Amino acid sequence: RKEVEQDPGPFNVPEGATVAFNCTYSNSASQSFFWYRQDCRKEPKLLMSVYSSGNEDGRFTAQLNRASQYISLLIRDSKLSDSATYLCVVFLYNQGGKLIFGQGTELSVKP
C-alpha cells in the first residue's frame, strides 16, 4: 500500500465548477499535512497547509481527519489557471523529518 494515496484523476471541469480532491495516508505517525501544486515540468509549490480544524484560503478549503487518516482539498469557482497537478503531502518527523508525496491528481479546467 502506498504511504499517500490520491484520487487517480484526471479531473476535467468547466470554469466556475467546484471540485474536490481526496487523499489518504497510511502512517498514523504523520505529523503535518500539505497540499502542493505542480505545473507541468515544474517544481511543486506549496498551496496550503492542512489543519485538523480545517482551513480556508480564498477559493481553497482544506480538511484533515486524523481518525480516518484522510485529507481533502476543495476548490470553488474553478479558474483556468487552477489547471495543474495537486499533490497531497505528509510530513514524517520520526523518519528524520521528510515529506512523503502522493502521486498527484491532475486538474484541467476548461472554458
Place this chain on the structure above:
Amino acid sequence: GAVVSQHPSRVICKSGTSVKIECRSLDFQATTMFWYRQFPKQSLMLMATSNEGSKATYEQGVEKDKFLINHASLTLSTLTVTSAHPEDSSFYICSAHTEGQGGYGYTFGSGTRLTVV
C-alpha cells in the same frame, strides 16, 4: 523569500557518462538538502537526504554508488548520476529544509530533466 537555484534545468547525455546536478541556496543556509526523482505521472520519490559536512542518507533501493551526493557547504549540494543509463532518465529535484521559516520550511529547486540516450 528563500530561493534554491538548481542547474542545469535540462540535460541530455550519452549512456555511460556522468551528470552533475547542482543546487545552491541563495540568501540562506541549507543545513539539510533532500533529493527527489519523479517519473512521468508518478509522485516525487525521495532518493536521499544530505546534511552539510556529513554523508548522505539514502532511501531503500537507491544505489549510493550510482547517485553520489555531496553537501560540502551550507549553500551547495550536488547530485552526480554516474554511468547513466536510459532508465535513469527522469526529473530530479532538490529541496532545502530551512529552519526559521515558520514551521516546516521547504524550498524546492526548479528541477533538472535528465534524458539519457
